[in-house]
Every structure is written in structure tokens, then in C-alpha cells.
Amino acid sequence: MGNLSSLFEQNQEWADNIKEQQPDFFEESAKGQSPNYLWIGCSDSRVPPTQLAELAPGDLFVHRNIANVISHSDINSQSVLQYAVSVLKVKHVVICGHYGCGGVKAAYENQNLGLIDNWLANIRDVYRDYKNKIENHSSEEEKLNQFCELNVLAQVRNTCHSPFVQQAWAAGQDLSIHGLIYDLQTGLLNDLDICVTSAKEASDL
Numbered sequence: 001m002g003n004l005s006s007l008f009e010q011n012q013e014w015a016d017n018i019k020e021q022q023p024d025f026f027e028e029s030a031k032g033q034s035p036n037y038l039w040i041g042c043s044d045s046r047v048p049p050t051q052l053a054e055l056a057p058g059d060l061f062v063h064r065n066i067a068n069v070i071s072h073s074d075i076n077s078q079s080v081l082q083y084a085v086s087v088l089k090v091k092h093v094v095i096c097g098h099y100g101c102g103g104v105k106a107a108y109e110n111q112n113l114g115l116i117d118n119w120l121a122n123i124r125d126v127y128r129d130y131k132n133k134i135e136n137h138s139s140e141e142e143k144l145n146q147f148c149e150l151n152v153l154a155q156v157r158n159t160c161h162s163p164f165v166q167q168a169w170a171a172g173q174d175l176s177i178h179g180l181i182y183d184l185q186t187g188l189l190n191d192l193d194i195c196v197t198s199a200k201e202a203s204d205l
Ligand code: CO
Pocket: 042, 043, 044, 066, 067, 068, 098, 100, 101, 102, 103, 104
């Protein structure tokens, strides 16, 4: 009961492997971080950002929540965004959704799930904005896939309109906001061709 021995064993093996390849990796890592990317993704266990892009510790600043939502009233994601943009000065913010997202599906099905309904209300707002486009598809799978993609677009828009991102652009900071979606069936990231690099582009989105 409550035995985490396999986690500790695997962690030891992982650290040993890294030290074998790069003996000073952890010493250097402990000195500080300067990642180029802020990754905003879903909490889903099947979408591990560092692994799927074959990145190393130190490469990604990460925020994950159910259905990769950026809400202006959520102090958690806004704090991450502020720190990443204003202090770490990341060059790229990646909003990565995924097909088959349980959060998006739950929002679509409109069930009563308790506390999480308050969170899913953010995604239901996206549905209301794009209802015609989503319902235009014939199968439920296509509707949900479209909804997952439009949720990414909506969260890119919310990110672009955050005061920290707007201030960074006004100060001439090099900062791009991207929208991607991960396919659980193939293990591949798909580019949604959303890349915003200025306040002007954001206002046209
Ligand atoms: Co998800």
C-alpha cells in the first residue's frame, strides 16, 4: 500500500543516464533557467510536453490544466504567463490542445459534473461563439475535433489579449503566440497555422 518504490527507482535510473551523457548537467541546471518556450497544454497524461518534443529539463516552462484554458480571471495561469513573458522573456508561447480531449468533450455534452462545471464554463463559452462552425460537421467525432481546434484558437486569443503579452509587444519584445494540436492516434503535433507576433496581428485574429 502506498509504495512508490518504482517511481524512485526509475528516477534514479533517469538521473544516472543523464549524468552518464553529461556529467555536469544537473549542476548547470541548478544555476538557473532560461527556456525559450512557455507551453500551455492539457493535464491529460497522454500529452507530456517535454517528452513528445524530445526536449530536456530547462527547455520548457509549462502550465497545464484541464483543456488548456487561459482565462483572464484565473490567477494561476495568468501568473505563469506573466512570469514567463515578463521575467523569463520566453520567445514563444505554445498553446497545445489535443484531439480526444475529455474536458472539451465534457463541455460539449453539458453534463453536471460538480465543481469542474465552473472550469468547463470557459470551454462552453467557446462553443457558444463557434456553435455554427462546430455543428456544421456531420459526425460527432468531427464536431469534437473541430471544437478542440477552436478551443486552441480561443485560448491563443485570450493569451494575446492578456496585459502581459500586450505590454511585451508594446515594449518591442520578440514574442510569438502559436496554436498547435496533438493527435493521440499518431503521436504527432499538427500546426493549426496560428502564429501571432504583434498586437496588430492579435486584433485581426
Ligand atoms: Co485534454
